[in-house]
Amino acid sequence: MIAKSNKFLCLLSFLLFGYYIYIAYLLYSGGVHSNEALFFTEKSALLHEGDADGIKLGGLTFPQLPFIFSWVFSFLSIRFSPVLASALGSSALFFIITASIKAHQYRNWLFLGILITFMLHPAFIFFAVSGKSSYMVLIFFYLFVMSIFRFFRTNTSYHISVASIYFTLLIFCSFKFSWLMLFILPIIFFVALQSMTVAKNDPLDKIAIAFNTQSIRRKLVNKTLAVYLIIFALPITAILIFRLLNQTYTGDADYYLNSPYANYSAITDQTDHLNNLADSKLERIFPEVHFLVTVRILMFAPLLLLCLGIFKSINRNIFMVFSLFFFIEFLKIKYPSVYIPVHFYAAFICLCWALIANAKSIRTLRFGKHFYLSIIILQLVTAYLTMNSSHLPEEKKYQDALVSLITQKPLERDDNEILSDCIRRINSHDGILTDDANAYQIIALTGSAKIFLTPEENSFLAALAQPVNHVSYILATKKESPYDSFGLLNASTIQTLRSKGVSLHPVCSNKNWILWRIKNGKK
């Protein structure tokens, strides 16, 4: 009965937040960082301290909502802000899910399963401690499917409009979810068809009658179109407006997706792919290729099998599950060289809870509650295996770090900390010419953007042409760095500057970066 009290859930969410913060702190101090968190930190630092265009930074950085949420925490601590946001967001996700099963007949069992997942599931811990936007994606995804399921049940405008709002917010957390629209279209048609008062039960008979009776056909078309519009009008117009703003402000409607200054994945998607090309796909249990993605999903979220078994008679809910499968397969086809992050897999676990929460008294679960808990525990193992074979180095890095924490082995520090430590020792009046398209990690780790001169600032181009007059240092990539071709300041730029007679001396370096000192540079 304890799972019924809101106060108890709040308290538990707060304790969970503390638990996440503790792990996050250990990882952060051990030098384990995620690219997205560093990207958010750097943008927040530029907003706070830099001479950059605030509208461009605040208004066009993508994913926008997680960034804004993270920025809010930057008033407490710039460096730790994304992690604070993700820990809090993940606790909020826990609260939202547990609160939604409060009225369920088997809430205590369900609650236990959710608690175990949030405390021990490697992916959920990863979302909470990495500072990535995954927590927000899952929050809005969960709220969206919950609202959709409620709409299926009640047919009310409130639930459908709220679903639309959540969907819009979801897109502003992860743009790829916009493609989900395509796969929801047939479900809505099916739901509209079901709501028609036709004296037949079989869907095919219903379709036949609906299409051959003028009044029902007109009603069906009107209703389907109306639901489409209510669900999709808001996200589509929001995207169009956002693109218009991008076009107006930067001259490129896709700036928020393609520019490395607005979206960290513009570069990481490519570097991750290049990184994976070197590895053999066969080394993994299930490589991420078409059709096997579905197997990977089922392996990651075996709870799905239980749900499909229990709710097989509720067609529209089952269709929702399949639409998500098709959506993930579609993503693999649409973006063949981009790997699917683990939060897309975790969305299926959330979907399972949404399914259960919307079927309040399912008799089958009574017999399956022990089985449910067993699956939840099995899911921890399968998640470990899936994440261990992830194509995204960052996911594997966090997985290894968590294992190292448990086994009390030393953590592998981020290589970029060498540069950031070095930069922190430099006099803040000496400027460093930096291209934050790829150097955002170093700026973020330094914890302050004051010393850096980035392309967001007006004097950058002048400094690039005549560095001697503007800055004392240049931060550039090494030729062998995977980031070398993604920034303005790379090995060839250094070569060009040297050929122009600029005298440069290396101050410090790591695997990918060198900090150059300009002889007779700006004092």
Add this chain to the structure above:
Amino acid sequence: MDKKQQRYIIGILSDRGYITQDDVVRIASFGETSGLSLVKILLNFGYISRKDYQKCLLEEGYDFKDVRLEETDLEVMMQMDLKTVDRDLILPLRIEDDYLVIAVADPTATADFLLIEEKYGRPVKVLLASDLDILWLGHKLLGEKYVKKAVFELLNRDPESSALVTFTKTQLIIIFSVIALVTASLFLSFINTTIIINILMSSFFLVAIAFKLFLALTGSRLELFQAVSKKELKKVKKEDLPVFTIQLPVYREDKLIKKLIWNLQSLDYPREKLDIKLLIEEDDDKTLNAVRDLDFPAIFEVVVVPFHMPKTKPKACNYGLYFSRGEYLTIYDAEDVPDQDQLRKVAIMFKKLPKNYICIQCALNYFNRNENFLTRMFTLEYSYWFDYMLPGLSTLDIPVPLGGTSNHFKFDSLMELGGWDPFNVTEDADLGIRAFAKGYKIALVNSTTYEEANNEPFNWIRQRSRWIKGYMQTYLVHMRNPSKLIEKIGWKGFLGFNFFIGATPVTFLIYPLLLLLFICYLVFDLEDIRTIFPDWVLYISMFNLAIGNMLIIYVNMIAVFKRRYYELILFSILNPFYWLMHSIAAYKGLWQLITKPFYWEKTDHGLSKVQMNRDTKPEAI
């Protein structure tokens, strides 16, 4: 005319087959309980048409006089109270040859004549006249006391709440100071001032619309809530129902009278417990004659509103209050088609609610929604207003601006509030705020009244300009002392009032300006605009304008969902154009607020070619 009668009117009508024996029993019983005269009941409660009544008396040898042309002596008339005249339909006119000349509607009411003879101390000379003429003359000559009360009651009792003064001195000082400040700032720093104005305007626009979306979502949560269930409706007994007054203020609505009777007849409420008052202006012979010419029995009483400025609907309604008998009171327009069980639902609801709920508002919607662009847009607007916004306001405990009709009051509480403000052209919205400020609450019930949507653009602009002017008036009245208002309605109510009542006209006024800037930006040279609006301002303004438009379109889209008007959903996209019409009306309203604040822009009704058919009524909620 010989005052000694062989037979009474009831016998004459019964003998001639106009009324049945059952009717006779019912009339007698109703006469006892209500205290109304026999002729009043006969002509106003559906027993006989005026034409038949006249025909019958003519056949009996009586002669009708046009009492409006008769000579009158005000001193003689003043000895009789108007309420008695209205009840008995006997009007003393003058003294002539030591006789008291009286106009009567029932020449056989000898008992009443004796009472008058006793009162005046002289014999009477009876002139038979149409009851409508007696009422017309009686109200015109004896109604001054009541009409003065109708106009000045609120002003005398609570001058702070009256819109007689449009702008107070303080308000004028503030308005002119702001204008002076802006003008001076424009001279000193044109670009910076323009930037600040633009940012303020567009941000205000966005916040106001976001607030409306929030309200709509809050309201839409109540979609499945049935304030009064079918089970409760079935349980209620006829004898437990209270007397319900229905006021029907009309002006030149002669074409709608027949329709009005049909609509009223279909109300599921005991006829004897209905007190329907048709409020006709003194100079409105068209409507009076339409009532006179009805071929079938009327089911309403006529109250003639004597001439007095301002000539507004609230003044007529206030006047009607003095002749009402109901425990509850509501207002309908002539073309309204309320749900049949609406009055029953309201009566049940009032019994269920705590005592401080003094008004119940029903939803309004349109029966001619698919007639043209305007009616479609109007339906979209009303659907979200009454199905989402008002429930949203009520849920959040924010003052609810009442709709023009179908608001049901507790009669005593309405009188205590001082009735409607005759100087306010959206008296309903004003009354809602006034009631809230006094600690009263307004509830909403799951019942709809279908009206005729305005289908003609100029007529629409006239009507809308009055509404927007009224909102401005209401805002100015209640914002005379903001700190006092906060004290009365709290911060939440205050903010809600500002964003709902205050922001509505302002958004309509600034919308075309923002749109114009946007079009200039798109069509003309970008650089010219950018000198006034740097990139960041342009970004924020475009964001606000685009998001604002999108949200309001969206709110309209949601609205049709509850009513299942799916075919209208695409029309919500045309809202920006509809908004431009609002803007035209808003500027007209603003102009009238300054030049003629109490002028009542008359809306023509009965223009629609669509008839409301109860069998094919829009789907129930």
